[in-house]
Amino acid sequence: MKSISLYEEKGSILNKLAPESKILYIILALVLPAIVGSKMVSVVFIAISIGLLLFSKVLKKTIPILGVSGFVLLTVVIIQGLFRAGNVTPLLTLGPVIFYKEGLLFAFNIVVNVLNILLSFCVLILATKPSDMIENFVRKGFSPRFGYVFISVFQIIPQMTETMATITDAQRSRGMETEGNLLVRIKAFLPLISPVVMSSLINTKERALALEVRGFNAKNKKTFLNDEKKSSADKYIQITMILLLIAGIVWRVVGCLK
Amino acid sequence: MSKIVVENLKYKYPATDFLALDGISFSAKAGEFIGIIGKNGSGKSTLCQAIAGLVPNFYKGSYGGKVMVDDIEVKNVDISDLCEKVGTVFQNPFNQVTGSKLTVYEEISFGLENLGIPKEEMIQRIDEAMELLDITKYKDRNPFDLSGGQMQRMAIASIIAMQPEVIVLDEPTSQLDPQGREEVYQAVQKLSKKGITIFMVEHNMEKIASYSDRVLIIDDGKQIAYDTPQKIFSRDDLDEYGIEAPAFTKICRELGKKNPVTGCYPVTLEEANDLLKKDKGEM
Numbered sequence: 185m186k187s188i189s190l191y192e193e194k195g196s197i198l199n200k201l202a203p204e205s206k207i208l209y210i211i212l213a214l215v216l217p218a219i220v221g222s223k224m225v226s227v228v229f230i231a232i233s234i235g236l237l238l239f240s241k242v243l244k245k246t247i248p249i250l251g252v253s254g255f256v257l258l259t260v261v262i263i264q265g266l267f268r269a270g271n272v273t274p275l276l277t278l279g280p281v282i283f284y285k286e287g288l289l290f291a292f293n294i295v296v297n298v299l300n301i302l303l304s305f306c307v308l309i310l311a312t313k314p315s316d317m318i319e320n321f322v323r324k325g326f327s328p329r330f331g332y333v334f335i336s337v338f339q340i341i342p343q344m345t346e347t348m349a350t351i352t353d354a355q356r357s358r359g360m361e362t363e364g365n366l367l368v369r370i371k372a373f374l375p376l377i378s379p380v381v382m383s384s385l386i387n388t389k390e391r392a393l394a395l396e397v398r399g400f401n402a403k404n405k406k407t408f409l410n411d412e413k414k415s416s417a418d419k420y421i422q423i424t425m426i427l428l429l430i431a432g433i434v435w436r437v438v439g440c441l442k
Numbered sequence: 443m444s445k446i447v448v449e450n451l452k453y454k455y456p457a458t459d460f461l462a463l464d465g466i467s468f469s470a471k472a473g474e475f476i477g478i479i480g481k482n483g484s485g486k487s488t489l490c491q492a493i494a495g496l497v498p499n500f501y502k503g504s505y506g507g508k509v510m511v512d513d514i515e516v517k518n519v520d521i522s523d524l525c526e527k528v529g530t531v532f533q534n535p536f537n538q539v540t541g542s543k544l545t546v547y548e549e550i551s552f553g554l555e556n557l558g559i560p561k562e563e564m565i566q567r568i569d570e571a572m573e574l575l576d577i578t579k580y581k582d583r584n585p586f587d588l589s590g591g592q593m594q595r596m597a598i599a600s601i602i603a604m605q606p607e608v609i610v611l612d613e614p615t616s617q618l619d620p621q622g623r624e625e626v627y628q629a630v631q632k633l634s635k636k637g638i639t640i641f642m643v644e645h646n647m648e649k650i651a652s653y654s655d656r657v658l659i660i661d662d663g664k665q666i667a668y669d670t671p672q673k674i675f676s677r678d679d680l681d682e683y684g685i686e687a688p689a690f691t692k693i694c695r696e697l698g699k700k701n702p703v704t705g706c707y708p709v710t711l712e713e714a715n716d717l718l719k720k721d722k723g724e725m
């Protein structure tokens with residue numbers, strides 16, 4: 185079955201770590217540069233993220249993600265480099281186009297921030313089974329119902345896409361045009377959407393019943409088939425990250441006092 | 443001692459103006475296999491849901507009479523408590539997949555996790571249930587990647603693992619091929635031998651005839667008859683309720699061959715065979 189989850193089990197160290205450690209990593213990667221106030225810290229985190237992803241054999245999977253955002257980032261670099269208000273120092277001349285230092289620096293900051301966000305999230309998303317993450321939240325007191333919704337979305341959306349495809353095929357085999365210009369597509373969309381919506385509404389009711397009779401709303405404390413996802417290293421990793429965060433804050437505060 | 447007692451049960455869905463169930467009364471003992479038959483829209487599913495407490499606790503609507511499981515009145519307990527006693531298997535295997543579990547094995551654990559069953563016991567129950575339904579070989583598959591029959595057996599295993607004393611199955615085999623259907627029946631019969639009370643809605647009368655201890659006919663929400671399959675299928679008015687007797691019964695009816703002891707037509711191949719052999723012997 186197709187899955188919309190990007191996660192893949194590779195038996196890597198990142199796979200084995202508790203999801204919380206990876207979430208803490210994201211927080212650290214995003215907050216520490218802001219606290220310290222240096223872009224270099226972001227660059228360091230980008231390097232760490234790339235290292236972690238490479239080491240976990242999932243760096244390749246970031247390419248499509250980076251590809252899409254890369255395009256946007258490139259436009260940012262070009263526009264800011266050429267036209268940013270306050271551009272005075274020419275840095276690079278390509279025929280009639282002049283890139284300015286101020287604009288490029290500004291664009292560089294954006295690029296670094298975006299890459300840092302994307303890559304640190306990749307560390308979590310590409311190496312964590314969504315259900316493990318939610319289950320750990322539920323263990324810590326997160327509502328099992330919300331947990332269910334989050335996890336099932338990963339399975340039920342691909343399922344709905346399949347229903348959609350089946351219905352499209354059925355409609356097409358009855359001679360309906362589903363390809364062509366926008367108007368044709370819109371006309372095709374309406375008869376397509378109503379069976380999909382209807383069938384998913386009915387499915388939802390039936391699934392709700394099926395969940396009910398399996399004790400979904402039971403008030404007792406849940407147990408878990410799978411053991412909590414964590415490794416012996418998690419505690420140390422989390423402590424280290426928290427210490428780093430504190431160190432960053434202290435460094436900043438001391439810097440301000442001076 | 444009756445396991446289930448239904449007394450003058452009446453029920454109307456919200457926003458409708460007719461009784462979907464109208465004066466149903468019967469009782470069943472532990473380990474009995476009860477077949478429920480009737481034409482489309484007669485109220486079979488509604489009755490199943492009333493036994494499992496989904497009517498009226500999920501649907502609301504107006505409700506009269508009562509359904510007792512042992513000494514519990516179904517209406518007064520939460521569905522999540524009742525489901526430890528009464529398990530339900532629905533028609534569509536696909537919609538019974540929770541969608542929150544990645545393997546068949548985990549899928550079966552869903553109900554057990556909700557009930558707070560300790561891990562060791564959970565594992566033992568899941569293994570047993572998978573064995574019984576013969577799905578152990580699919581344990582690591584994604585639940586959505588099973589065939590309809592396999593998915594339905596997984597759904598039954600998920601319910602059995604919760605160890606209910608009563609299981610209600612609403613047309614569980616209507617989407618299965620004959621082999622899948624037979625497998626499900628074999629498994630359900632094993633459960634019934636273990637003392638679990640079974641309610642089975644089914645349009646296949648041969649199956650109802652050979653597996654049921656007693657059969658309930660409903661029509662338009664009303665109880666028409668509740669009796670042994672022999673008595674039920676020997677009735678002359680089955681046509682009125684959209685029911686077609688099993689092939690063997692119809693043949694023996696044509697031939698006028700009744701069982702002299704019970705005064706009923708046979709309902710299964712074995713019965714028909716025995717009767718015809720005996721007749722030959724006498725001649």
Ligand SMILES: Nc1ncnc2c1ncn2[C@@H]1O[C@H](COP(=O)(O)OP(=O)(O)OP(=O)(O)O)[C@@H](O)[C@H]1O
Pocket residue numbers: 455456458462480481482483484485486487488489
């Ligand atoms: N959720 C609902 N709301 C309102 N009316 C309903 C609802 N579900 C069923 N009904 C009505 O109640 C009556 C009994 O329906 P029920 O589903 O119990 O029939 P059934 O015997 O199971 O039929 P089938 O053989 O088609 O499964 C029907 O007239 C049906 O239209």
Ligand SMILES: [Mg+2]
Pocket residue numbers: 486487488612
């Ligand atoms: Mg029905």
